[in-house]
Amino acid sequence: xxxxxxxxxxxxRHRARLDREVILFERGxxxxxxxxxxxxxxxxxxxxxxxxxxxxxxxxxVRTVARCVYAWVAANRHRLPAGTASCALTDRHR
Numbered sequence: 812x813x814x815x816x817x818x819x820x821x822x823x824r825h826r827a828r829l830d831r832e833v834i835l836f837e838r839g840x841x842x843x844x845x846x847x848x849x850x851x852x853x854x855x856x857x858x859x860x861x862x863x864x865x866x867x868x869x870x871x872x873v874r875t876v877a878r879c880v881y882a883w884v885a886a887n888r889h890r891l892p893a894g895t896a897s898c899a900l901t902d903r904h905r
Contacts, residue, residue, distance in 0.1 A: 814829040814834075817829075821836070821839070825841060828841070828844055831885055831886075832844045832845040832848070832881070832885055833845065833848050833849065834848060835848035835851055835852060845878060845881045845882070845885070846868065846874070846877040846878045846880070846881035847874070847878075849868075849877075849881070850865045850868040850869055850874070850877065851865070852865070853865035853868075854866060854869070
């Protein structure tokens, strides 16, 4: 879900991270963010190929590359095709 619809206390507590990365919450607490959150999410898939790809992303070298790629995509998400208004960056984040 877009971070804008999270409960106000959660948004306030995690605002700096929410502006730059997706955060995986579990029981109301931030479990992980960015590429690590996406890897965790796909590892929980019932589809073997997704689980396997999530495991590969968890390997040290691949994880480092995935974090760099994620950071680039997150910083440029407003320029990518199929972006939505919730993807827009404010002036303070450009």
